[in-house]
Amino acid sequence: MFEDSALATVLLAMFAGAIRVSTPFLFVSLGETLTEKSGRINLGLEGTLVFGAMSGYAISYHTGSPWLGVLVAGLCGSCFGALHGYLCKLPKVNDIAIGIALMLFGTGLAFFFGKAYIQPQAPRLPSISFGFWTDMPALRQALEINPLFLLGIVLAFVLWWGLKNTRWGLTVRTTGDSAPAALALGINVNQVRLLSTMVGGFFAGVGGSFLSLYYPGSWTEGLSSGQGLMAVALVIFARWNPLYCFLAALLFGAAGALGPALQSIGISRGYHFFNAAPYIMTLLIMIASTSPKRSLKGAPGELSITK
Amino acid sequence: MVDVTKADRMAVGQGSALADTLDRFRRSSEFVIMPILALIVSGLLFSIFLLALGKSPADFFSLVWRGGFGTSFSWQNTLVRSSPLIFTALCVAIPARLGLVIIGGEGALVLGGFAAAAIAIPMIPWAPSFLLLPVMALAAIIAGGIWIGLVGALRHYRGVNETIASLLLFYIAVSILNFFVEGALRDPSDPNKPSTMPIGRDNMIGAIPGTDVHWGLVFGIVLATLLYLLMNRTTFGFAARITGGNLRAAQAQGLPVGKLMVISCAIAGACAGLAGFFEVAAIHGKANASLIAGYGFTGILVSFLARHNPLVIVPVAIFLGGIAASGGLIQRRMDLPDATVLVLQGLIFVVLLVSETFYGRLPFFRSKGDL
Amino acid sequence: MSKFELNRRSLLKSSAAGLLGLSAAGLPRLASAAGLTAGIVYVGPRDDFGWNQAHAVAAAALKEVPGVTVVEEENVPETIAVQKSMESMINLDGAELIFATSFGYYKPFVLDLAAKYPDVQFRHAAPLWTDADPKNAGSYFGYLDQAHYIDGVAAGLSTTTNKLGFVAAKPIGTVLRNINSFLLGAKKVNPDATVQVIFTGEWSMPVREAEAANALVDAGCDVLTCHVDGPKVVIETAESRGIKCCGHNASQAPLAPKGFITGAEYKWATIYKMFANDLAEGKTLPNFTGGGFDVDFVQSTPYGAGASEAAIAAADAARADVKAGKPIFTGPINKQDGTPLLAAGASLDNYDPSLDQTDYLIEGVVGSIT
Secondary structure, three states, X not given: OHHHOHHHXXXXXXXXXXXXXXXXXXXXXXXXXXXXXXOOOOOOHXXXXXXXXXXXXXXXXXXXXXXXXXXXXXXXXHHHHHHHHHHHOOOOOOHHHHHHHHHHHHHHHHHHHHHHHOXXXXXXXXXXXXXXXXXXXXXXXXXXXXXXXXXXXHHHHHHHHHHHHOHHHHHHHHHHXXXXXXXXXXXXXXXXXXXXXXXXXXXXXXXXXXXXXXXXXXXXXXXXXXXXXHHHHHHHHOOOOHHHHHHHHHHHXXXXXXXXXXXXXXXXXXXXXXXXXXXHHHHHHHHXXXXXXXXXXXXXXXXXXXX | XXXXXXXXXXXXXXXXXXXXXHHHHHHHOHHHHHHHHHHHHHHHHHHHHXXXXXXXXXXXXXXXXXXXXXXXXXXXXXXXXXXXHHHHHHHHHHHHHOOOOOOOHHHHHHHHHHHHHHHHOOOOOOOOHHHHHHHHHHHHHHHHHHHHHHHHHHHHHHOOOHHHHHHHHHHHHHHHHHHHHOOOOOOOOOOOOOEOOOOOHHHOOOEOOOOOOEOHHHHHHHHHHHHHHHHHHOHHHHHHHHHHHOHHHHHHXXXXXXXXXXXXXXXXXXXXXXXXXXXHHHHHOOOEHHHOOOHHHHHHHHHHHOOOOHHHHHHHHHHHHHHHHHHHHHHHHHOOOOHHHHHHHHHHHHHHHHHHHHOOOOHHHOOHHHO | OOOOOOOHHHHHHOOOOOOOOOEOOOOHHHOOOOOEEEEEEOOOOOOOOOHHHHHHHHHHHHHOOOOEEEEEEOOOOOOHHHHHHHHHHHHHHOOOEEEEOOHHHHHHHHHHHHHHOOOOEEXXXXXXXXXXOOOOEEXXXXXXXXXXXXXXXXXXXXXXXXXXXEEEOOOOHHHHHHHHXXXXXXXXXXXXXXXXXXXXXXXXXXXXHHHHHHHHHHOOOOEXXXXXXXXXXXXXXXXXOOOEEEEEEOOOHHHOOOOEEEEEEEOHHHHHHHHHHHHHOOOOOEOEEEEOHHHOOEEEOOOOOOOOHHHHHHHHHHHHHHHOOOOOEEOXXXXXXXXXEEOOOOEEOOOOHHHHOOOOOEOOEEOOOO
């Protein structure tokens, strides 16, 4: 039978894991794609993610509305984005360094104010059941899908289409590829970057609220374990293409489910390496897919990390 | 920037040697006064934060002073915490001279500590400590050096972003440590904290006489000085700085950019590896998951605050060590959470980076000739 | 007798519940404990619904004892930082009694400080103290596997698939012992029960804990329990998947209003208050204090909505048995690889020192430790 096959169990678990775990990666990497397309890198999204997780949880707890929590998490994220965007426009201020500083600052603030919310239980986001057609419990569970995941897919398409075909997409891309060219076209470079970083921060905040309000669904200090930073890595991996961001996030989520899934069918030897699978996989793909000779396809020309 | 050029001198005119010196002094003082100003600004901002929470900034800063620097115990507390930070900050500072941002020094620390403990296992029964410790240190240097050297090589030869690669390698380093420590190299006599075999009390590095600060601090200061000389007084350092300033120009001049990157990263990794060695040889006596204590990540902060200058890293590490040392006292006396220290560190970091923008723009620090 | 003191070596010879005393050296500075300051160091956040919270609850109880001041520090890693935190409590706060609550604090940090500050009493929360260690140091421990055994009994009667799930942090002695006892409890009432275990590799890693919990449910487990620092995520995941769960370390009952059966909890307050009272009366503190239900060092969380009548009755009976000293480990028991641990008729005392050295899982546990 299908259910009896160990391989099927693992594949199903990875499929379910991809859907459950990928959403924060998806949101943060979409936000970072937009920011990087405008020519800046924001490593501070890890701090934004953690702060988003905390603030979303806190608001959901106080108001009883998890969706309001998601919104506030996004707004907090855009505040961090605004801070990053504003500071980086000052001469001689390095965007990578500011990002690292904001990562520390955002995490610190989240832990500081988050102490009061480790204990309480906040209302969580609902899910939509797409598994009504099957009577396999595991598959049915895998198809319990959070609306944010669907929203993320839509967003990936919108961003992909928008960057390519709309006027603001062109503006963002021009700013990211060559600031002098953008200036010549009368584009306010700093403002475009500020807005792109703010929108990127909004997405990262929403991604964080998914962690605390849906999966795993509570606020603790160890909640993120570097997911915001990994999402920034996924952007390079996804070649600044929002659709690839979606695939990369799915792949990363699936790889993360590999360790527990293998143990559930009795393979535990070397489980540390299976747990590190997402990182090993990302590194290998980055090594295989990059080249020192030509700059990466899709890479914004102004981006400090690709120079 | 500090150098007084010929044109400047001429512009100053035929002023006395004293005026010249004063002028020069005033302009160099920018590099001391600006960070201090930035610290004061961070302190003020943090005071506002505390006041908003109804806590007293005066209490806070006097506790930081008392817990970090006020008594001889506090000083030792501070120094012992700053020792690993010097090494891990060097791991960020050296590649930074080439324009590389390495954030995975923690991985090199973990692997360095693990390599040191692992190579010690077969030697413990027979080797005297004067042989054992150098071999352990060498193993740590090699392991850490290879780990971050790999990051440099990937960057140059494959174009893989070094910031991300070093972070990924940190996670992988942790899984390597856990795999061996919970598996093949586990000390069977300790079922509850998976660790390698202890190297033994007698083999461990002791404290500087009269204190309980281990010798790692002294080694850290010596290493920082040596690396300062390397980066500022040798052809290697000069070439590295040119590469950091403009990669394409360096390539056009025929500098061996790839070699420079790999060697700088390897040196950086060796520094972090040594941090791991001292954790094993002076603190834990064995390798286990306690090696993952975040020193590598705090080192990033230290290096940036020191503007990647190896000599400045030492006082900055001591300063941050002091803040960390006072963290406990702040928790106990002011009923503030442990994250308070993180908030303060983050704030200082942001303000110091922003202060970069004011260098050369405040009239006081400018030569009269520039005005 | 409300408490007992035991020496692990003499326990080998003593078949009774180990009521052999071993006293510490004198406490010159503490002839009167008026104004005793106790310092407590935690490895994680104090309100993690788990290990640290269990200690923090006891610290709060200790604060109620007249004349006792408690100073606390949380999120202190198992590095030189903990040595300095404890030393800072001694030097700057005048602490005379230190509770070091994380396993890795003992060697070398507590031992070093005990030698350096002979007038200060150090107590560490794991059964590690031996005769060779300083006399002003000591261990206290609650044998939580007894409560996991009770959880197992209740869980064994709550499962319909006969598959119980266990999310574990690392394959270390105390964790393995809890898993084994949990299975023994389940098997006592349900011989077909098995326990499937997944190790996350970290003490606190919420996303992976949730993944592990889901993987166990997908594998057919219908009761979950765990041994990680903060069980919040596992319990909430079990509840949201509509299955039952048993708690660990502290009370998680409010997290699972529908499926919570019962939980294995420490009751450190018993020990903390006992130490404070001993010092107040000028008595010497024991170097080794350990126990389970018999001395009120561990407890079961009050039954939740997931506990059936049958499960409650069986668990209550089993708890009375354990309290009376009836052994949990009674043969025949094989290790996972088939080698015998105990022959039929043989048994191990609940405080048998060999159990502190558990490095195996027993037959019936699915999932390996290598």
